[in-house]
Amino acid sequence: MTTNAAPLEGKVAILTGAATIFGIAVAKELVDQGAQIYLVDINSAGLEEALNQCGAAASGLCMDITSDTGISEIVSQTAATWGGIDVLINLACSYEDSGADSTREEWMNTFNVNVASAAMLAQAVRPHMIQRGGGSIVNLSSISSKVAQIGRWTYPVSKAAMVQLTRNMAMDFAPDHIRVNSVSPGWTWSAIMDSLSGGNREKTDAVAAPFHLTQRVGDPREVARVIAFLCSEASSVVTGADWAADGGYSAMGPEQGVPAIPLLME
Numbered sequence: 515m516t517t518n519a520a521p522l523e524g525k526v527a528i529l530t531g532a533a534t535i536f537g538i539a540v541a542k543e544l545v546d547q548g549a550q551i552y553l554v555d556i557n558s559a560g561l562e563e564a565l566n567q568c569g570a571a572a573s574g575l576c577m578d579i580t581s582d583t584g585i586s587e588i589v590s591q592t593a594a595t596w597g598g599i600d601v602l603i604n605l606a607c608s609y610e611d612s613g614a615d616s617t618r619e620e621w622m623n624t625f626n627v628n629v630a631s632a633a634m635l636a637q638a639v640r641p642h643m644i645q646r647g648g649g650s651i652v653n654l655s656s657i658s659s660k661v662a663q664i665g666r667w668t669y670p671v672s673k674a675a676m677v678q679l680t681r682n683m684a685m686d687f688a689p690d691h692i693r694v695n696s697v698s699p700g701w702t703w704s705a706i707m708d709s710l711s712g713g714n715r716e717k718t719d720a721v722a723a724p725f726h727l728t729q730r731v732g733d734p735r736e737v738a739r740v741i742a743f744l745c746s747e748a749s750s751v752v753t754g755a756d757w758a759a760d761g762g763y764s765a766m767g768p769e770q771g772v773p774a775i776p777l778l779m780e
């Protein structure tokens with residue numbers, strides 16, 4: 515039987531980190547695919563902007579996800595507003611990282627926001643998903659989880675932890691019909707790229723070109739579509755997996771996309 519229903523029709527999703535370019539793109543994609551969403555961020559002005567852009571299918575709360583009482587409120591408010599919870603997207607992150615000089619406090623803060631809060635949120639939504647007969651959780655990881663990058667320690671290690679946490683969650687939540695996957699974007703047009711390049715996307719594409727097969731940064735909507743797929747029934751056989759949404763970054767080796775063998779004959 516074919517149906518014209520939107521892929522996420524009738525689904526209720528919580529999205530953390532909704533206040534900047536990337537989060538807003540994910541929120542809009544979910545709404546376009548039929549979901550009702552509950553947006554969360556610690557940045558109230560950005561959250562307001564996200565809610566304005568998403569319209570009537572979105573509500574939300576300005577909250578620090580490192581607070582357990584905050585997490586309880588996020589979850590109870592979502593269920594009260596939309597009648598249940600089917601999807602959790604752990605997108606909020608801290609980029610705080612002083613590489614080899616990172617302090618214990620920086621390690622703890624990074625892991626608190628990026629890993630522990632994602633786990634606490636998953637724990638809190640689980641009973642609500644069970645009530646709906648199952649659900650889907652998507653954790654944001656990164657290409658940074660698999661390669662070394664100069665001067666970065668806490669963030670990449672937290673993103674590697676997300677990939678492993680995804681497997682552990684997928685194992686223990688499988689009996690509840692809750693699927694858990696991670697998405698690892700490459701360089702994606704986002705608040706940090708916008709601010710570092712002075713809003714110059716062409717320049718950002720040119721810098722990214724040598725290490726992405728697509729020769730450019732990803733668009734946040736492109737990554738959002740991968741996330742939305744993992745939230746939908748179309749991916750019902752997928753759990754415990756890490757999905758590259760990286761323009762081929764992780765397929766490329768150290769030789770990059772240039773012929774190295776001819777250099778031997780020069």
Ligand SMILES: NC(=O)c1ccc[n+]([C@@H]2O[C@H](COP(=O)([O-])OP(=O)(O)OC[C@H]3O[C@@H](n4cnc5c(N)ncnc54)[C@H](O)[C@@H]3O)[C@@H](O)[C@H]2O)c1
Pocket residue numbers: 530531532533534535536537554555556557560577578579580604605606607608609627654655656657698699700701702703704705706
């Ligand atoms: N930008 C990229 O190129 C890229 C690449 C790979 C992976 N990612 C991943 O994508 C996700 C989004 O990245 P981004 O670049 O848009 O980041 P960003 O910093 O622009 O957005 C993160 C959001 O999380 C919010 N946040 C931080 N701490 C919080 C807290 N304690 N409580 C509630 N909200 C909090 C911030 O206010 C911010 O709005 C992250 O998980 C990141 O690791 C991004």
